Amino acid sequence: xxxxxxxxxxxxxxxxxxxxxxxxxxxxxxxxxxxxxxxxxxxxxxxxxxxxxxxxxxxxxxxxxxxxxxxxxxxxxxxxxxxxxxxxxxxxxxxxxxxxxxxxxxxxxxxxxxxxxxxxxxxxxxxxxxxxxxxxxxxxxxxxxxxxxxxxxxxxxxxxxxxxxxxxxxxxxxxxxxxxxxxxxxxxxxxxxxxxxxxxxxxxxxxxxxxxxxxxxxxxxxxxxxxxxxxxxxxxxxxxxxxxxxxxxxxxxxxxxxxxxxxxxxxxxxxxxxxxxxxxxxxxxxxxxxxxxxxxxxxxxxxxxxxxxxxxxxxxxxxxxxxxxxxxxxxxxxxxxxxxxxxxxxxxxxxxxxxxxxxxxxxxxxxxxxxxxxxxxxxxxxxxxxxxxxxxxxxxxxxxxxxxxxxxxxxxxxxxxxxxxxxxxxxxxxxxxxxxxxxxxxxxxxxxxxxxxxxxxxxxxxxx
Ligand code: HEM
Numbered sequence: 001x002x003x004x005x006x007x008x009x010x011x012x013x014x015x016x017x018x019x020x021x022x023x024x025x026x027x028x029x030x031x032x033x034x035x036x037x038x039x040x041x042x043x044x045x046x047x048x049x050x051x052x053x054x055x056x057x058x059x060x061x062x063x064x065x066x067x068x069x070x071x072x073x074x075x076x077x078x079x080x081x082x083x084x085x086x087x088x089x090x091x092x093x094x095x096x097x098x099x100x101x102x103x104x105x106x107x108x109x110x111x112x113x114x115x116x117x118x119x120x121x122x123x124x125x126x127x128x129x130x131x132x133x134x135x136x137x138x139x140x141x142x143x144x145x146x147x148x149x150x151x152x153x154x155x156x157x158x159x160x161x162x163x164x165x166x167x168x169x170x171x172x173x174x175x176x177x178x179x180x181x182x183x184x185x186x187x188x189x190x191x192x193x194x195x196x197x198x199x200x201x202x203x204x205x206x207x208x209x210x211x212x213x214x215x216x217x218x219x220x221x222x223x224x225x226x227x228x229x230x231x232x233x234x235x236x237x238x239x240x241x242x243x244x245x246x247x248x249x250x251x252x253x254x255x256x257x258x259x260x261x262x263x264x265x266x267x268x269x270x271x272x273x274x275x276x277x278x279x280x281x282x283x284x285x286x287x288x289x290x291x292x293x294x295x296x297x298x299x300x301x302x303x304x305x306x307x308x309x310x311x312x313x314x315x316x317x318x319x320x321x322x323x324x325x326x327x328x329x330x331x332x333x334x335x336x337x338x339x340x341x342x343x344x345x346x347x348x349x350x351x352x353x354x355x356x357x358x359x360x361x362x363x364x365x366x367x368x369x370x371x372x373x374x375x376x377x378x379x380x381x382x383x384x385x386x387x388x389x390x391x392x393x394x395x396x397x398x399x400x401x402x403x404x405x406x407x408x409x410x411x412x413x414x415x416x417x418x419x420x421x422x423x424x425x426x427x428x429x430x431x432x433x434x435x436x437x438x439x440x441x442x443x444x445x446x447x448x449x450x451x452x453x454x455x456x457x458x459x460x461x462x463x464x
Pocket of ligand 1 (some may be wrong): 021085086087098262266268269270273328329330332333334391392393394397398399400401402403405406
C-alpha cells in the first residue's frame with residue numbers, strides 16, 4: 001500500500017507539473033499573440049488571459065453588438081445560406097455564381113423592374129390611404145417590410161404573394177431565421193440548453209419552410225422551362241442556371257442556398273433603411289420639405305415614378321445615403337487577411353479574420369464632422385467623396401450585388417410616400433437601434449399618417 005500511495009503521489013506531482021508546464025506554454029502563446037498584435041491601436045485589454053473577450057461579451061449581453069459575421073452555412077444544424085453568393089468562401093465557386101447573377105442586376109434589366117417597383121409601392125399607398133382615412137396609427141417598419149418582401153418575391157422569383165393584403169408564414173419565418181442567426185453567433189452552446197429548445201425548433205422549422213418554398217418554386221419554374229414556356233430572366237432563372245446539368249443532391253441544395261440568400265439579402269436591409277429614413281424625416285421637417293419640393297418638381301402629380309425621374313431625385317438620394325451612414329442596416333463585414341499587409345502605416349499580420357464595422361467608421365468624428373447630426377448635405381454632389389470610411393454596401397469585388405436594385409426600390413417608395421402623405425411619429429417612441437444581425441429601428445416607427453395638406457389633428461379633434 002505504501003508503494004502504491006508513493007506511486008500515486010508521484011503521479012499526481014507529475015500531472016501537476018505537466019499542467020503547470022502546459023499553462024506556462026499557453027501563457028507564452030498568449031504573450032506571443034499579444035506581441036504580434038499589440039502595435040494595432042485599440043481599447044485597453046480587460047485581462048492577460050481573456051484579452052478583450054469580457055468587453056465583447058458584456059456588449060453582446062446588452063444587445064449592443066452582435067458578432068454577426070458569420071457562421072451561416074447552417075442554423076442550429078439545419079442548412080441555411082450554405083454556399084450561396086453571400087457566404088461562398090471558395091473564390092472560383094463565388095466568381096462563377098456572381099458572373100451568372102450579373103445579368104439580373106444589369107441597368108437594362110433593372111430599368112424593366114420599374115413597373116413592379118411602382119405597382120408594389122402603389123399597394124402601400126392604398127394601405128396608407130386606409131390608415132389616413134381611419135386615422136389609425138400604423139407601424140411603418142411592418143408595412144415597408146411587406147413591400148420589400150412583395151418586391152423580392154415578384155421580381156426575383158416571379159411569384160405574386162401580396163404580403164400587404166394576405167397573411168403568410170414567410171415574414172415570420174425570415175424573422176425567426178434572423179433572430180436564430182444572432183443567437184447562434186452569440187453563443188455556440190445556445191442550442192444545447194433545454195430551455196432554448198422550443199425556440200431552436202422554431203428556427204429550424206423556419207429554415208426548412210424557406211427551403212421547401214424554394215424547392216417548390218424552383219420545381220414550378222423548371223417545369224415551365226421544360227414545357228417551352230416563356231420565363232423571365234429573373235434571379236430564379238439565374239439560380240437554376242448556376243447548377244450543373246446533371247444535378248446531384250448537392251447541386252439542388254446549392255440552388256436552395258441561393259434562393260434563401262436572395263430572399264434574406266434582398267429584403268430586410270432595404271425595409272430597415274426605409275423605416276430609418278421615415279423616422280429621421282419625422283424629426284427633420286426642413287429636410288422633409290426639401291425632399292418634397294424635389295419630388296413635386298420631378299414627379300409632380302404623376303402616379304408612377306419613371307426611371308429617368310430617379311436620376312433627377314438627387315436630394316432624395318442624399319437623404320437615403322445619409323440614412324445608411326447613420327444606420328448601416330448591414331452593419332459590417334469581415335475579410336480573411338490571407339498574408340501580411342500594411343494598412344495606414346500599420347503592419348497587419350496575415351492569417352486571421354478582420355471585422356469591419358461600417359456602423360463605427362461612419363459615426364467617427366475623424367471621418368464625418370458632427371457625426372450624430374443627420375445631414376444629407378454631406379452627400380451633396382459637390383461635397384468631397386468619403387474615402388473608404390463609408391461602405392454600407394461593402395467595397396471591392398464582394399460588394400453588394402443588389403445595391404442599385406435596393407436604392408431604386410427605396411427611391412420609388414419614398415417619392416410616392418412624400419408625394420401623397422404627411423406622417424408624424426406617435427409620441428413616446430425611442431430612436432434606439434436593435435441589432436438583429438441587421439440593424440432595425442427598435443420602436444417599429446409607429447406613425448400617424450395624413451393625406452398631404454390635410455390639417456394635422458389637434459387633441460380636441462381626437463377627444464371630441
Ligand atoms: C439597403 C439595402 C442593402 C444593404 C445595406 C446591403 C448590404 C450588403 C453588404 C454590406 C454586403 C456585403 C457583405 C459582405 O461583404 O460580406 C452585401 C452583399 C450582397 N447583397 Fe446586399 N444589401 C442591400 C440590398 C440588397 C438587395 C436588394 C439584394 C438583392 C436583390 C442584395 C444582394 C446581395 C448579394 C447577392 C450580396 C453578395 C455579393 C457577393 O458576395 O458577391 N442586397 N449587401
